[in-house]
Amino acid sequence: MLSGELPDADCPDTYFTAGYGRASATARGGDWHCLRWRDELLLPYVVNAVHDGLYDAASPYGYSGIHVAPGRGGGDLARFWKQVKEEWRDRRIVAMFFRFSPLDLDSLHAVAALDDIVLTRRGDTIAVKVDEGLDALWDGLRSSCRRQVGKARRAGLTARARPAVPHDVMPGAPFRTLYEQTMRRVGSAAAYLFDDDYYQALVAGLGAGLVIVEVADADGRIVAASLVFAHRDRVHYHLAGSDGTSAALGCNNLLLWTILSWAAESDRGWVHFGGGLRPDDSLFRFKETFGGCRKQFWTGAAVLDPVAYDRLVRERAAAAGSTATQLKDSGYFPAYRFGVGLV
Structure with missing residues (x-):
């Protein structure tokens, strides 16, 4: 028997919580749901x-996928997945796109x-x-990164982390302004605005689990800011922006x-910075300078109604002046959303 969401405090990570799931669904114009078996198998998803x-579904934007509790047998997961597919087919969900957590490769395995x-x-x-102390964290930074942090401090930049409040994310607030300017400066897709x-x-959904980190110049003007998720032992870097001119002063470093030092002082275990826009690009290499380790990011694709899926792909191909084979070979999933937008 499948049941719904866990209390947020019992979820393994932010991306499994109802608070985040409903926010993610708001951004994508869909509906958030969660399926679970006892407290051992957990599958959040957004339906569009x-x-x-017909509908399709995807993990809430970020990193969740299916959480499988340690020691849970494959037979239970197979039975759970069979029931999930039956429920989704009854709801006319054609395809599901998973985003798995790089911090939980056991569940991925x-x-x-x-099949x-x-x-x-x-x-x-x-x-x-x-969780090994500030000295170990500092020593783990590359020398170039330490120099940039020192440069920022000598320039009079200061930083702090605190729980976010509604005013922090209102239009015109420093974080919103910096983030939106940054996205436009780098030519980001409209979906990220x-x-x-x-x-x-x-x-509203994350409460104290939503943290804002701000860097101010010597005059008190905010020149860089980030929203961060904090849940149990994990901290996730979510959205960030800077004014562009202060980057040369080391504000982003x-x-x-x-974020790292606040997490350590808050008794967290991991800070997850995510990746780049593309594998091993300049953004990824910048994040590498803060030490840490590489974690694998995997996605998953499941076609639940092959007949309906193939029809949707053919229709999209005809509208795009392409072929169904070309769309399927594009690597985009679901293929019928190629050139249309994220699920």
Whole structure:
């Protein structure tokens, strides 16, 4: 028998909580749901309409997938997955896209035994272990990173971390302004410019688990800021931006160092910085300078209704002046959303 969400405090990570899931669904215009078996198998997902009464689904944006509790047998997972598919087919969900947690490869390995989820390695992310003290953290930074943090401090930059409040994410607030300017400066897709409803849902849903980290110049002006998720022993770097001119002063290095030191002082275990826009790009290499280790990021694809899926791909191919084979070979999933947008 499948049941719904866990209390947020009992979830293994932020991305499994109802608070985050509903915020993520708000951003994508879908509906958040969660399926679980006891407290041992947990599957959050967001459902989006396609057309003609058909739907698809995806993990909430970020890193969740299916959580499999340590020691849980493959037979239980197989039975759970069978029931999940039956429920989804009854709801006319055509396909499911999973984003698995780089911090939980044991769950990924368990899911790999399921024949009808196709796994793809997307690249690596950076995670830093922060429970060995500030001195060990500082020593783990590359020398170039330490120099940049020192440069920022000599320039009079200061930083702090605190729980976020609604005002922090209002239009025109320093974080919103810096983040949106940064996204436009780097030519980011429009999907990464979130609306007010998303930010307010984050504040309401995550409470003290939503942390804002800010870097100020000598005049008190905020020149870099980040929203961070904190849940149990894990901290996730979510969104960040800077004014562009202060980057040369090391403001971004000071920003990430403050996240690490705050996490260590808050008795967390890991800070997950995520990856780059592309494997091993300049953003990824910047995150590498903070020490830590590479973690594998995998996605999964499951076609639940092959007949409907193939029809949707053919229709999309015809509209795009392409072929169904070309869309399927693109690597985008679901293939019928190629060029349309994320699930």
